[in-house]
Amino acid sequence: MWTREGNARSRARPAWRFALIALALGVAQPAVAVQPDEILKDAGLEARARALSHELRCMVCQNQSIDDSDAPLARDLRVLVRERLTSGDSDSEVVDFLVARYGEFVLLKPRFAWHNALLWLTPAAAIVAGAVAMFAAIRRRRAVPVAAAPLSADEERRLAEVIDRAP
Amino acid sequence: MNAEVGHYALVLALALALIQSVVPLIGARVRDGAMMAVAEPTALAQFGFVALSFAMLVSCYVGSDFSVRNVFENSHSAMPLIYKFTSTWGNHEGSMLLWVLILSFFGALVAAFATNVPPTLKATVLAVQAWIAATFYLFILVTSNPFLRMAPAPFEGRDLNPILQDLGLAIHPPLLYLGYVGFSISFSFAVAALIEGRIDAAWARRVRPWLLAAWMCLTAGIAMGSYWAYYELGWGGWWFWDPVENASLMPWLVGTALLHSAVVMEKREALRIWTILLSILTFSLSLIGTFLVRSGVLTSVHSFASDPTRGIFILAILVGFIGGSLLLFAWRAPLLRQGGLFAPVSREGALVLNNLFLTTACATVFVGTLYPLALEALTGEKISVGAPFFTSTFGPLFACLLVAVPFGPLLAWKRGDLMGVAQRLSGAFLVALIGLAASFALEGKPLLAPFGVGLALFVITGAVTDICERIGLLRTPLATVLRRAAGLPRSAWGTAFAHLGLGITLLGIVGETQWGAERIVSLKPGDKVAIRNYDITFERTFNRTGPNYAELAAAFTVRRHGEIVGVMEPSKRNFASRQMTTSESALMARGVSQLYLSLGDINPDGSVAIRLYYKPLVLLIWLGCVVMAFGGGLSLSDRRLRVGAPKPARAKTAAMAPAE
Numbered sequence: 001m002w003t004r005e006g007n008a009r010s011r012a013r014p015a016w017r018f019a020l021i022a023l024a025l026g027v028a029q030p031a032v033a034v035q036p037d038e039i040l041k042d043a044g045l046e047a048r049a050r051a052l053s054h055e056l057r058c059m060v061c062q063n064q065s066i067d068d069s070d071a072p073l074a075r076d077l078r079v080l081v082r083e084r085l086t087s088g089d090s091d092s093e094v095v096d097f098l099v100a101r102y103g104e105f106v107l108l109k110p111r112f113a114w115h116n117a118l119l120w121l122t123p124a125a126a127i128v129a130g131a132v133a134m135f136a137a138i139r140r141r142r143a144v145p146v147a148a149a150p151l152s153a154d155e156e157r158r159l160a161e162v163i164d165r166a167p
Numbered sequence: 168m169n170a171e172v173g174h175y176a177l178v179l180a181l182a183l184a185l186i187q188s189v190v191p192l193i194g195a196r197v198r199d200g201a202m203m204a205v206a207e208p209t210a211l212a213q214f215g216f217v218a219l220s221f222a223m224l225v226s227c228y229v230g231s232d233f234s235v236r237n238v239f240e241n242s243h244s245a246m247p248l249i250y251k252f253t254s255t256w257g258n259h260e261g262s263m264l265l266w267v268l269i270l271s272f273f274g275a276l277v278a279a280f281a282t283n284v285p286p287t288l289k290a291t292v293l294a295v296q297a298w299i300a301a302t303f304y305l306f307i308l309v310t311s312n313p314f315l316r317m318a319p320a321p322f323e324g325r326d327l328n329p330i331l332q333d334l335g336l337a338i339h340p341p342l343l344y345l346g347y348v349g350f351s352i353s354f355s356f357a358v359a360a361l362i363e364g365r366i367d368a369a370w371a372r373r374v375r376p377w378l379l380a381a382w383m384c385l386t387a388g389i390a391m392g393s394y395w396a397y398y399e400l401g402w403g404g405w406w407f408w409d410p411v412e413n414a415s416l417m418p419w420l421v422g423t424a425l426l427h428s429a430v431v432m433e434k435r436e437a438l439r440i441w442t443i444l445l446s447i448l449t450f451s452l453s454l455i456g457t458f459l460v461r462s463g464v465l466t467s468v469h470s471f472a473s474d475p476t477r478g479i480f481i482l483a484i485l486v487g488f489i490g491g492s493l494l495l496f497a498w499r500a501p502l503l504r505q506g507g508l509f510a511p512v513s514r515e516g517a518l519v520l521n522n523l524f525l526t527t528a529c530a531t532v533f534v535g536t537l538y539p540l541a542l543e544a545l546t547g548e549k550i551s552v553g554a555p556f557f558t559s560t561f562g563p564l565f566a567c568l569l570v571a572v573p574f575g576p577l578l579a580w581k582r583g584d585l586m587g588v589a590q591r592l593s594g595a596f597l598v599a600l601i602g603l604a605a606s607f608a609l610e611g612k613p614l615l616a617p618f619g620v621g622l623a624l625f626v627i628t629g630a631v632t633d634i635c636e637r638i639g640l641l642r643t644p645l646a647t648v649l650r651r652a653a654g655l656p657r658s659a660w661g662t663a664f665a666h667l668g669l670g671i672t673l674l675g676i677v678g679e680t681q682w683g684a685e686r687i688v689s690l691k692p693g694d695k696v697a698i699r700n701y702d703i704t705f706e707r708t709f710n711r712t713g714p715n716y717a718e719l720a721a722a723f724t725v726r727r728h729g730e731i732v733g734v735m736e737p738s739k740r741n742f743a744s745r746q747m748t749t750s751e752s753a754l755m756a757r758g759v760s761q762l763y764l765s766l767g768d769i770n771p772d773g774s775v776a777i778r779l780y781y782k783p784l785v786l787l788i789w790l791g792c793v794v795m796a797f798g799g800g801l802s803l804s805d806r807r808l809r810v811g812a813p814k815p816a817r818a819k820t821a822a823m824a825p826a827e
Contacts, residue, residue, distance in 0.1 A: 010707030022278070033402055033778070034687050034778075035767060035768070036687055036688050036689040036767075036775055036776050037686070037689070039687060054555065055555050057551045057553060061497070063409045063410065063551070063553055064406070064407075065553065065554070068402050068404065068407075103549060104548070104550050104551075105549040105550060105551055106551070107550070107551060108207070108551050108554060108555050108556065109552075109553065109559065110550045110551070110552060110556065111557035114545065115542065115548060116538075116542075117548065118534065119169065119534055119535065119536065119538045119552065119556075120528055120560075122531060122534040123527055123528075123530070123531040123560045123561075125563060126526070126527040126530045126531070127527045127564070129523070130523040130526065130527060131523060132739070134519055134523060137508075137510070138510075138511055138516075146726045167168065
């Protein structure tokens with residue numbers, strides 16, 4: 001859905017995507033992401049706004065934060081974030097407001113909740129499971145030394161040959 | 168005519184691949200030398216025909232033959248010759264042809280140069296290679312034929328997407344494909360080992376050169392893509408954790424794990440089954456990297472709808488190869504016996520730890536990339552997983568891995584002495600601490616940065632320590648040191664350089680992300696903006712015309728402490744044929760740091776909006792990757808020692824002498 005909107009410039013990632021971009025239609029709008037007129041006078045607020053913008057998704061783009069995107073919607077969101085911050089909202093209040101309005105899709109870092117458990121726990125689970133398996137394997141194999149299989153008649157003969165030949 | 172020749176050559180290649188995928192395999196089972204011998208000439212001829220086919224498509228592009236639909240859609244007669252050439256693979260069909268060209272090239276290399284491989288194994292490997300080749304020739308011929316004509320022939324083409332009209336297209340996709348496809352060799356070797364039910368240290372030695380070559384190319388390819396994105400996109404990012412990027416990172420992570428586990432298998436005969444599994448996974452992820460991305464399923468589910476046959480074909484290929492090889496693994500792996508024993512603290516143990524972290528990192532990227540898709544398909548809930556998620560999961564994992572990197576090469580095989588190694592690394596610890604303190608004193612905030620610098624310096628000096636220890640620097644006379652340095656196997660140098668590169672890249676990442684500066688301002692002619700020690704003055708705007716575009720450029724003078732150091736000219740290019748505008752940023756390297764300037768709106772009153780960055784140490788990010796790839800190359804040049812049957816230690820030293 002979201003890929004249909006937005007302009008080619010904001011969707012395009014040249015690297016790894018040459019075939020996809022070739023399909024991209026539409027006219028690019030010359031613009032950079034954050035524009036000078038959006039920047040707040042208060043440097044502290046502006047820094048918070050920038051930090052927040054990095055964590056919010058431009059919903060009409062492919063995997064771009066509103067800070068990076070030059071789509072009109074991203075600009076609207078950037079201005080909205082700044083409005084909320086100026087009116088005294090805390091960072092988490094701004095995020096809550098945006099999630100209430102646009103859904104969790106707007107967050108580039110999903111919340112830690114049950115439906116995201118698999119996502120968040122995979123790294124920890126993988127490393128713990130891997131470590132346990134590793135130690136179990138080492139232990140098991142040390143407990144039961146590998147019994148050397150007796151040589152076959154053929155191997156015995158070859159061994160004898162090799163030993164005879166050795167200087 | 169050319170298009171028809173190309174088309175027909177591809178059909179012939181398919182026929183040869185079909186023969187090669189069956190006859191040598193049967194030959195290897197019934198031990199029929201004549202049947203096995205079929206594999207080599209077919210592999211060579213296959214490469215010949217695919218090369219002919221590719222050359223024909225190139226000639227259509229270079230000659231601007233717009234009666235060929237693919238050329239019409241992706242080229243323009245006014246484009247510079249280099250872009251006419253590169254646009255051959257700047258589209259789906261052409262890039263698939265490049266993919267099979269590289270595949271058949273690797274197949275031919277195995278046929279020609281893998282002389283020390285037992286005939287049954289070689290025949291089986293080439294047969295498996297031909298299964299892959301045949302499938303993809305068929306895919307191209309049935310769903311993505313680049314040679315289709317259209318009548319009547321148009322006079323002019325639709326032009327290549329302007330963003331792709333860049334030298335990056337000449338380098339990035341071929342390198343990336345060399346990496347992806349190179350891993351097909353270790354895959355074929357793994358599947359052949361499973362079919363034969365036999366595997367030993369020599370197997371790892373035979374696979375190693377192919378693995379190294381693929382890994383090198385993939386490393387360089389990813390770095391090149393990252394640099395391309397960095398200068399082309401205009402907002403100064405170099406890694407976006409985009410699904411498309413993740414798809415290339417995953418094979419790299421598992422491929423790197425495979426490179427390390429193959430060392431254990433080669434030297435100690437341990438981790439055999441694991442190495443086989445990694446070989447299968449690496450190529451599987453390469454396939455996913457190439458094709459799921461290509462089909463668009465990762466970024467938009469709707470892309471399948473544009474051409475359902477293509478999507479279903481790709482899905483069938485993925486299921487067939489990945490599922491098939493994993494089934495074969497589950498069925499045959501128990502036949503393979505486990506090898507050597509080792510204590511947890513040992514070189515083997517360190518390499519297992521490396522594998523644990525790399526595969527976990529890969530699993531993290533895999534889940535992060537595919538989880539949103541799965542969740543939406545299952546529950547309809549839409550979530551996004553972007554850069555902040557990956558930095559908070561992948562970041563710590565990789566930091567842990569990097570702490571362990573300097574220890575690995577210093578540990579002894581079988582049973583290592585951790586305290587002894589820590590002692591030998593005391594110099595590296597010291598350098599890391601000094602770096603940490605210095606960067607804390609100089610820059611202070613953010614707090615993460617000094618630790619990053621410390622870690623990077625630890626990895627860098629750790630790699631240097633490794634070499635110093637091996638050649639006995641400072642402990643033995645200089646003549647001995649030099650003799651030892653010359654006698655040190657190239658692979659030891661390779662390891663050190665690859666780890667060195669890792670540290671350098673990390674240093675660049677820390678510098679760029681933690682200490683960068685940014686200015687977003689609107690300037691009128693004559694206005695100045697200061698960033699770090701530099702003053703940038705906006706002089707004027709002017710028009711220029713290129714071969715197939717017109718551009719509006721802005722000239723900026725860069726001064727450092729009042730002295731002019733150069734001129735930066737970012738621009739906006741307008742490509743009439745596609746009605747597209749691109750923003751060309753201007754970059755100025757100052758040592759390994761860069762000034763980066765990109766142009767925003769140009770207002771009627773003559774003012775321009777600009778985005779200006781100072782990016783400290785940024786070039787180290789890619790320089791480190793080049794050093795890594797160079798390390799791979801050094802190790803690869805050790806090949807004379809790698810290929811062939813195992814030799815006793817004495818014979819090995821004798822063989823090493825002429826190499827010096």
